[in-house]
Amino acid sequence: MTKPRIVYLDRTTPPHISTLVLVAGLAALTLNIFLPSLADMARHFGTPYAVMQLAVSAYLAGTAVLQLAIGPLSDLFGRRPVMLTCIGLLALGSVICLLAPNVTVFMIGRILQTAIVAGFVLSRAIVRDMVPADQAASMIGYVTMGMSLVPMVAPALGGVLNDAYGWQxxxxxxxVYALICLVVVYRDLGETHHHRSKSVADQFRAWPELVRAPAFWGFALTCGFASGIFYAFLGGAPFIGTVIYRLTPAMLGLQFMLLALGYTLGNFISGRYASRIGIIRMIMSGNLISLAGVILALLLLLLGFDSAFAFFGPLSLVGLGNGLTLPSANAGLVSVKPHLAGSASGLGGALYVGGGAACSVLAGWLVTEETGALPVLCLMLASSLLALIFSEMIRRTQERLSLDDDT
Structure with a gap:
């Protein structure tokens, strides 16, 4: 596969990497900018905090379901029209959330915002359309490194905006970000998928080809449990920060930056070295680092170091580990059956985001003032161990395939 010719803001050529970063960043911002505002939003709508938490967990569940359709739709109609439609739906959902008179209408707006999951699904598929698997891991690493700047800044920005102007x-x-993305994508995103399916039904009928591949499950479940560490953190950290450690929204946002800084560094390393080191080594290394971060936070808590920094600080290693693991695992996921890259990205994404939503809900349900951060850290520990187990499954599967090729 030759490197495609790319001209910025020319929709007859594939997109510039900055466009993919911009759209993936929008998807990340929509998830986490308002996390420090959850308590204030609950008071505004006169609803319990647990109900407001659904703005995160139900959103994740919605994105999981939607990914099942976005991948096949993009394989049928192309990446460009699906991406533009989804950004438009996000903009509409944002308007509804802003004007919502009650929490029910607000949640309807959040459901529409789930369409921006296309930013995650299609950026991976577009990269795989353009370059081979090892290069895809590096390119996805750069995309996610760039997009990780958004979740690094977003919670801090959201906390400051909340304190100054309110959650709205x-x-x-x-x-505003969605409207900017709509213009840039319209001008820059040339179609990259030129081998269209005949119908969506053909795409769904192709799923057995994916699910019969052990490598697909290895990559999907590794992504799922590696992401589950982070989603468990998302489910519990706002409560832990605001209720247990009494942080202001602005200070809570700054604590989230520790995780995002680690994630940015991990993605930089992935972008720089994944094509040289290989995706299997990157995945294993990342999962080991994530496990070390969770164990360190758990040990500090059990030894009596019960503070915001003792909880958030070590978890920067989780960000670093995910930054190493996820670009390579995603590149592997969409490379198992390259002709089904969109469907693989969508189905795999649905599996692991759905699992992430479950982790988020469970973490929010488990944590109370009496339990402290311990249940969330135990859930993160379980998820990190499972991620390591499935990454070992990938390694052994690849070794077995290599031996079969040699014979």
Whole structure:
């Protein structure tokens, strides 16, 4: 596969990497910019915090379901029209959230915002359309490194905006960002998928070809449990920060930056070295580092170091580990059956985001003022161990395939 010719803001050529970063960043911002505002939003709508938490967990569940359709739809109609439609739906959802008179209408807006999951699904598929698997891991690493700047800054920005202007300011930022993305994608995103399926039904009928491949399950479950560590953190950290450690929204946002800084560094390393080191080594290394971070935070808590920094600080290693693991695992996921890259990205994404939503809900349900951070850290520990087990499954599967090729 030759390197494609790319001209920025020319929709007759494949997109510039900055466009993919911009859209993937929008997807990340929509998830986490308002996390420090959850308590204030619950008070505004006169609803329990657990109900407001659904703005995160139900959103994740919605994105999991939607990914099942976005991948096949993009394989049928192309990446460009699906991406533009999804960004438009996000903008509409942001307007509804801003004007919502009650929590029910607000949640309807959040459901529409789930369409931006296309930013994750299609950026992976577009990269795989353009370059081979090892190069895809590096390119996805650069995309996710760039997009990780958004979740690094977003919670801190969201906390400051909340303190200055109220929670609604976060959704104004989402709307403006969405409109900018709509213009840039329209001008820059040339179609990259030129071997269209005949129908969506053909794509769904191709799923057995994916699910019969052990490598697909290895990559999907590794992504799922590696992401599950982070989603368990998302489910419990806002409560832990605001209720247990009494952080202001702005200070809570700054604590989230520790995880995002680690994630940015991990993605930089992936972008720089994945094509040289190989995706299997990157996945294994990342999962080991994530496990070390969770164990360190758990040990500090059990030894009596019960503070915000003792909880958030070591978890920067989880960000670093995910930054190493996820680009390579995603590149492997969409390379198992390259002709089904969109479907693989969508189905795999649905599996691991759905699992992430479950981890988020469970973490939010388990944590109380009496339990402290311990249940969330135990859930993160279980997820990190399972991620390591499935990454070992990938390694052994690849070794077996190599031996079969040699014979």
């Amino acid at each position: 300011a976060n959704f104004v930022v989402m709307l």
